[in-house]
Amino acid sequence: MNKLQPYIILLAAKIGVVFLLLLLETCCATFAREGDNKAVLIEDVLTNSAARLILSTPNTLEATVRLEFKKLQNAETSIAVPADIIVSERLLRKELLTVKAKDAGSWNFQFNYRFKIGLRSEKSTIDFVYSLPYSSSQKFAVSQGACGKYTHLKGSQNENAVDFRMPEGTRILASRPGFVVSLRDDSKSGGPTKEFAERENLVVIKHEDGTYASYAHLKHKGVLVTLGQSVVAGTPIGLSGSTGWATEPHLHFMVYRVIDSSKIESLPFRMNTSKGILGALKEGETY
Ligand SMILES: [Zn+2]
Numbered sequence: 001m002n003k004l005q006p007y008i009i010l011l012a013a014k015i016g017v018v019f020l021l022l023l024l025e026t027c028c029a030t031f032a033r034e035g036d037n038k039a040v041l042i043e044d045v046l047t048n049s050a051a052r053l054i055l056s057t058p059n060t061l062e063a064t065v066r067l068e069f070k071k072l073q074n075a076e077t078s079i080a081v082p083a084d085i086i087v088s089e090r091l092l093r094k095e096l097l098t099v100k101a102k103d104a105g106s107w108n109f110q111f112n113y114r115f116k117i118g119l120r121s122e123k124s125t126i127d128f129v130y131s132l133p134y135s136s137s138q139k140f141a142v143s144q145g146a147c148g149k150y151t152h153l154k155g156s157q158n159e160n161a162v163d164f165r166m167p168e169g170t171r172i173l174a175s176r177p178g179f180v181v182s183l184r185d186d187s188k189s190g191g192p193t194k195e196f197a198e199r200e201n202l203v204v205i206k207h208e209d210g211t212y213a214s215y216a217h218l219k220h221k222g223v224l225v226t227l228g229q230s231v232v233a234g235t236p237i238g239l240s241g242s243t244g245w246a247t248e249p250h251l252h253f254m255v256y257r258v259i260d261s262s263k264i265e266s267l268p269f270r271m272n273t274s275k276g277i278l279g280a281l282k283e284g285e286t287y
Contacts, residue, residue, distance in 0.1 A: 081097070145280065172215050182204040217249070224237055
C-alpha cells in the first residue's frame with residue numbers, strides 16, 4: 001500500500017498576527033510538525049512591523065512550489081502573489097519575500113504552500129526498460145499493482161505505481177541511471193491511514209529524460225545515497241521498511257513526471273523481471 005508521496009501536496013497553513021500597538025516582537029514557530037515531510041519548508045520570521053518568508057530545501061535539489069496568501073489584512077508583499085517558485089538547488093535559508101503593514105494598526109496574514117518534488121517536464125517518449133529495484137537473486141510478490149484498489153487508484157497520482165512486499169531491511173537498488181534529487185530517512189513511523197503519508201522515508205532519482213522515480217517507505221536511517229549522487233541501474237540506494245502510509249513492509253516504486261506544484265503524472269513503465277520484460281506487473285504475481 002502506499003500514500004500520496006511528498007511530491008504530493010503539502011498544504012501548510014500558517015498565520016502570523018502582529019499588533020503594532022502592543023509592539024509585540026514575535027517569531028512564529030515553524031508550521032511543520034514533528035514527523036512531517038520537510039522536503040520544502042517555508043517559514044515566516046516575524047518582527048514587529050514585517051515578516052520575512054524563508055524557503056529551505058535541506059534534503060531536496062528540485063521542487064515546484066506555489067505560495068499563496070489566504071489573507072493579507074492591512075498588509076502587502078514585496079513580490080506579486082500567488083508566486084510560483086522553481087527550486088533547482090539545495091536551499092538552506094533563502095528569503096522569498098517580505099510582508100509588511102501598509103499603515104499603523106493591526107495587520108495580519110496567512111499563507112499556504114504546496115509542492116511536488118521535481119521540475120516540470122513534458123511527456124517522455126523514451127521507452128526505457130527498468131531493472132527490478134532489488135537483487136535478481138531475490139523474488140518478491142506485487143502486493144498492489146497499477147490501478148490497484150488501495151492507493152494506486154485509476155486516475156490518481158499513484159496510478160501506475162507498484163508495491164513489492166518484502167522484509168524490512170531488503171536492499172533497494174536503483175532501477176535506472178540518474179541522480180538523487182531528494183531523500184529522507186529520519187522518520188520512524190508508519191501506519192494504515194493517510195495521516196501517515198507525510199512520514200515516509202524515500203529516495204527520489206531524476207532520469208535523463210526529466211522523469212523521476214521514487215522509492216518509498218524506506219526504513220529509519222535506511223538511505224544509502226547522498227543528495228546529488230549519480231547512480232546507475234543496480235546501485236544500492238536504500239533499505240526497505242514500512243514508514244509512511246503503509247500497513248506492512250514493502251517498497252512503493254513509481255515513475256512520474258511533474259506537471260505543476262499540485263500534480264504529477266504517474267507513468268507506466270516497462271521492467272525487466274524474472275518473467276521477462278513486462279509492461280505491467282500484476283498484483284499477486286512474484287517477480
Ligand atoms: Zn504503493
